[in-house]
Amino acid sequence: xxxxxxxxxxxxxxxRTVPEERSSDHQLIEATKNGDENAFAEIVARYRNPLTxxxxxxxxxxxxAVDLAQETFVRVYFAIDRYHTQYAxxxxxxxxxxxxxxxxxxxxxxxxxxxxxxxxxxxxDSEVEFQPTDPAAxxxxxxxxxxxxxxxxxxxxxLPEKYRVPIILRDIEGRSYDEVAEIMGLGLGTTKSxxxxxxxxxxxxxxxxx
Amino acid sequence: MSNEYENKDQGAVTDxxxxxxxxxxxxxxxxAPGDFxxxxxxxxxxxxxxxxxxxxxxxxxRFAVPLAxVAAVGGYFAIDRYSRTTVxTTNEIVRSESAQPSPAAxxxxxxxxxxxxxxxxxxxxxxxxxxxASRETATGRRQTxxxxxxxxxxxxxxxxxxxxxxxxxxxxxxxxxxAPQPGRPGDFDPNAKIAVTEVLTVIGVRANYSGxxxxxxxxxxxxxxxxxxxxxxxxxxxxxxxxLSEKTAFNGSFxxxxxxxLRGGKPVVIDLIKK
Numbered sequence: 001x002x003x004x005x006x007x008x009x010x011x012x013x014x015x016r017t018v019p020e021e022r023s024s025d026h027q028l029i030e031a032t033k034n035g036d037e038n039a040f041a042e043i044v045a046r047y048r049n050p051l052t053x054x055x056x057x058x059x060x061x062x063x064x065a066v067d068l069a070q071e072t073f074v075r076v077y078f079a080i081d082r083y084h085t086q087y088a089x090x091x092x093x094x095x096x097x098x099x100x101x102x103x104x105x106x107x108x109x110x111x112x113x114x115x116x117x118x119x120x121x122x123x124x125d126s127e128v129e130f131q132p133t134d135p136a137a138x139x140x141x142x143x144x145x146x147x148x149x150x151x152x153x154x155x156x157x158x159l160p161e162k163y164r165v166p167i168i169l170r171d172i173e174g175r176s177y178d179e180v181a182e183i184m185g186l187g188l189g190t191t192k193s194x195x196x197x198x199x200x201x202x203x204x205x206x207x208x209x210x
Numbered sequence: 211m212s213n214e215y216e217n218k219d220q221g222a223v224t225d226x227x228x229x230x231x232x233x234x235x236x237x238x239x240x241x242a243p244g245d246f247x248x249x250x251x252x253x254x255x256x257x258x259x260x261x262x263x264x265x266x267x268x269x270x271x272r273f274a275v276p277l278a279x280v281a282a283v284g285g286y287f288a289i290d291r292y293s294r295t296t297v298x299t300t301n302e303i304v305r306s307e308s309a310q311p312s313p314a315a316x317x318x319x320x321x322x323x324x325x326x327x328x329x330x331x332x333x334x335x336x337x338x339x340x341x342x343a344s345r346e347t348a349t350g351r352r353q354t355x356x357x358x359x360x361x362x363x364x365x366x367x368x369x370x371x372x373x374x375x376x377x378x379x380x381x382x383x384x385x386x387x388x389a390p391q392p393g394r395p396g397d398f399d400p401n402a403k404i405a406v407t408e409v410l411t412v413i414g415v416r417a418n419y420s421g422x423x424x425x426x427x428x429x430x431x432x433x434x435x436x437x438x439x440x441x442x443x444x445x446x447x448x449x450x451x452x453x454l455s456e457k458t459a460f461n462g463s464f465x466x467x468x469x470x471x472l473r474g475g476k477p478v479v480i481d482l483i484k485k
Binding site: 174200 | 223226227229230231233234235237238239240246247249250251253254
C-alpha cells in the first residue's frame with residue numbers, strides 16, 4: 001500500500017462544487033468540445049486532487065488511485081460529446097471514478113480468487129484483515145497521528161462498498177446528500193441510511209479513538 | 211470542516227455519528243502527483259481509454275464462451291455415450307441375425323460348436339459374429355439354434371420388442387382368444403354342485419321336467435347321448451344310478467358313467483363310458 005502526498009486539509013478550492021463553479025464547468029466542457037485543450041486542462045486541474053483523494057480513500061492505494069484518476073479524465077475526454085449538462089459535472093466525474101474503483105476492487109478479488117499462492121499470502125489490502133492499533137503504545141504525537149490515519153484508512157477500506165462510497169463522498173469529500181445520492185444512483189433516504197450505517201460500522205471498528 | 215456541512219443538510223444525527231464524521235473530515239488529504247496532467251495528456255494521446263474490458267467485446271461474452279465450451283464438451287461426451295449404446299444394441303441384433311445359419315449351408319449347431327472350439331483361432335466377436343454366436347452355442351447360452359429345414363425369415367427375424375412380449379396362449383382351434391378364458395383346472399372348486407340340466411346339456415340332451423320326470427325333447431347329433439342311443443321321448447330315470455328329481459345336483463367331480471331311461475315304460479340302461 002502506498003501512502004502518497006499527504007498534505008494539510010486546506011485545499012478548499014476543490015472541496016465543493018458551488019453553483020458558480022458548475023456553470024464554469026459546463027463552459028469548460030463546451031470549450032473542450034470546440035477543441036480548446038486549455039479548457040480541458042483546467043478541468044483536470046480543478047478535479048485532479050479531489051478525485052485522487054477520493055480514490056485513495058476508496059482503494060487505500062495511492063498509485064492505483066492516481067492511475068484511476070487519470071483514467072477518469074481520459075474517459076471524460078473521449079466521452080465528452082455524450083456528456084449532458086443537466087447533471088453537475090462533479091457528479092459526472094465522481095460517478096465515473098466510482099465505477100472504475102468498484103471495477104478495480106472486483107478485479108482484485110478475482111485475482112485473489114484465481115491466485116493459488118494468494119491463499120497463503122498476507123494481503124495488506126484485504127478488506128477482512130483490519131486490526132486497529134493501540135494508540136497508547138505510540139509516544140510521539142506525530143507518529144500517533146500518522147498511525148491513527150492509517151488505522152482509519154484501513155477501517156474505511158474494510159467497509160463494504162455500499163457503505164464505503166457514500167461515507168467517503170459525504171464525510172471526506174464533503175459532497176451533499178443529494179449529490180451523493182445522484183453519484184450512487186440511489187434515493188435520498190437510502191443514501192442517508194447507508195451513510196448512517198457506515199458511520200456506525202466505523203464507530204465499532206475505531207472505538208479506541210473515541 | 212465537517213461540522214460546516216454537517217449542520218447544513220444532515221438533519222438529526224447521533225453524537226457517535228457526528229464524531230465519526232468529524233474524524234473522517236480531519237483526515238489528511240492526498241494530492242495528485244506533479245506529472246498528473248502530463249500523464250493524462252499522454253494517455254489521451256494514445257487514443258483510447260486503457261480499459262481492462264475491450265469495448266469490442268461484450269461483457270456477457272466472458273461468461274458465455276466458457277459456458278459454451280463446457281456445454282460443447284459435455285454434449286460431445288453425452289452424444290458419444292448415447293451413440294455407443296445405440297450401436298452396441300444394433301450390433302447385438304445384427305449378431306443374432308448372423309448367428310442363424312441358413313438351412314442349406316449350415317450344419318447343425320452342435321457340429322458348428324465343435325468346429326469353433328477346435329479350429330477357429332481366438333477372435334473378437336466384432337470381427338466374426340458368426341463364430342462368436344457359435345461360441346455362445348457351445349457354452350450353452352444359446353439354446354435355440356435353428357435346425358436345417360426350419361422356417362426362417364430370410365429378411366431377418368425377431369426384434370427386441372417381440373422378444374420381451376409375453377408368450378401367446380395356445381388355445382384349441384375354434385376358441386376365440388379374445389373371449390374370456392376359463393380358469394385353470396386348479397381354479398375349479400371340486401365341492402361345487404352341478405345341476406342336472408347342466409349334466410344333460412353336456413351329454414347332448416335337452417330335457418323337460420314335467421310330471422315329476424325328465425323327458426327327453428331332443429338329442430344333439432354326434433353327442434354322447436346321441437351316439438349312445440338316447441332318443442326323444444325317453445324318460446330319464448337315473449344317472450350313475452342316482453334318481454333324478456327337479457333339483458338333483460351332482461358333485462363337481464362328477465363323471466357320467468351310465469344313464470337309465472324308460473323307453474315305452476321299459477327301462478333301458480345306457481353305458482356312457484363305452485362311448
